[in-house]
Amino acid sequence: MTLDDTDRLILNTLQEGFPITPNPFEDVALQLGITEAQLLSRLKAMKEARVITRFGPFFDAAAMGGAFCLCAMSVPERAFDDIVATVNAYPEVAHNYQRTHDLNMWFVLATETEAEIAEVAHEIESETGIKVLLFPKLQEFFIGFRVAA
Amino acid sequence: MTLDPTDRAIITATQSGLPLVSRPYAQIATDLGLDEGDLCNRMRAMQANGVIRRIAVAPNHYALGMTANGMSVWDVDDNRVAELGQRVGNLEFVSHCYERPRALPDWPYNLFAMIHGTSCDQVEALRADVAAILGDACRGNDILYSTRILKKTGLRLRRQKG
Incomplete structure (x- = not known):
C-alpha cells in the first residue's frame, strides 16, 4: 500500500x-x-495492509502478571540447531534470537512467578550443559521511540 | 498496584487492540457488562499508574523501511546509569532501553538499548550518537545484530493462580 x-x-x-x-x-x-x-x-x-501492527493500549508486561527475564547462552555452532530445539521446547521461552556474539543465543523467559525464572534456567542448563546467563531488568527507561512515517 | 478481576478483564479485552468504531470504549464496556464511564475511569487509573504505558498506534517499522536493528550494549558508570539511561531511552530511534546486571567476566555491559534504522550503516551512525551522549561515563560497548529469529510468541496475560 x-x-x-x-x-x-x-x-x-x-x-x-x-x-x-x-x-x-x-x-x-x-x-x-x-x-x-x-x-x-x-x-x-x-x-x-499491516502498516499498523497494533492500535490500542500498551501494557506494562510485569503489571499484567508474571515474571520476565532476558537470558543468554554461548552455544557451539555445530550443536546450535539441537540446542535451539531443546530450548524452544520450553513453553516459558517466549522469544529467541540468534545474535552476532560469543553469547549467540538470546531469549526471554516468561513465567508465572519470579522463582520459576531461576528454576527454568537451571533446567535448561542441566539439559544442555551450557551456562544460562540471566539479565533481569533492573530499571526500565521511558521510551521515545517513534517511526517517522 | 493490584489489578482486580475487572481490570484484568479490561486488559484481556483490549490487549489485541481497540475496535475501530466511533465509540470504542462504549463497545468494550458493553462487551464486558460495564458502564462506559467506569471503564474509562479504570483505564485512566491504569494509565496514571503505569499499567498502561500509552494508548497508541504501533506502526510496522519494517513496512516503513526501518529494516535494520541492533542490540547496543554499554558498560556505564553505575552512578550515572539512571540519568544517562533515561536520555538514551528518550531518543526516537531507541525502542527498548534497560539497565541490567553485568555478568562478569563474560559480560561487562549494564545498559541495553535497541537501535532501529533503515540500514546497518545508519544503525552504526546512531550508535555513535549514543556513544556521544554517554561520553566518558562509558567504559566499553558492543552491538549485537540478530541473524535469525529462532522463536517468537506473543506475551499474553496469564491466568491467575488460585
Whole structure:
C-alpha cells in the first residue's frame, strides 16, 4: 500500500497517544482536519495492509502478571540447531534470537512467578550443559521511540 | 498496584487492540457488562499508574523501511546509569532501553538499548550518537545484530493462580 500525506500524519500523530473520551476518533479527526469516517477508514486500511501492527493500549508486561527475564547462552555452532530445539521446547521461552556474539543465543523467559525464572534456567542448563546467563531488568527507561512515517 | 478481576478483564479485552468504531470504549464496556464511564475511569487509573504505558498506534517499522536493528550494549558508570539511561531511552530511534546486571567476566555491559534504522550503516551512525551522549561515563560497548529469529510468541496475560 502507498501511504499519502494524510496517512503519514495519522501514523505520526497516533504514535503520540490516543484519548480516553467517549468519541476519541472524532476528537483526533478534528485535530487532524479530517472527518471521523475518514480517520476510521484509513486506520482500517492501514491495519489490513499491516502498516499498523497494533492500535490500542500498551501494557506494562510485569503489571499484567508474571515474571520476565532476558537470558543468554554461548552455544557451539555445530550443536546450535539441537540446542535451539531443546530450548524452544520450553513453553516459558517466549522469544529467541540468534545474535552476532560469543553469547549467540538470546531469549526471554516468561513465567508465572519470579522463582520459576531461576528454576527454568537451571533446567535448561542441566539439559544442555551450557551456562544460562540471566539479565533481569533492573530499571526500565521511558521510551521515545517513534517511526517517522 | 493490584489489578482486580475487572481490570484484568479490561486488559484481556483490549490487549489485541481497540475496535475501530466511533465509540470504542462504549463497545468494550458493553462487551464486558460495564458502564462506559467506569471503564474509562479504570483505564485512566491504569494509565496514571503505569499499567498502561500509552494508548497508541504501533506502526510496522519494517513496512516503513526501518529494516535494520541492533542490540547496543554499554558498560556505564553505575552512578550515572539512571540519568544517562533515561536520555538514551528518550531518543526516537531507541525502542527498548534497560539497565541490567553485568555478568562478569563474560559480560561487562549494564545498559541495553535497541537501535532501529533503515540500514546497518545508519544503525552504526546512531550508535555513535549514543556513544556521544554517554561520553566518558562509558567504559566499553558492543552491538549485537540478530541473524535469525529462532522463536517468537506473543506475551499474553496469564491466568491467575488460585
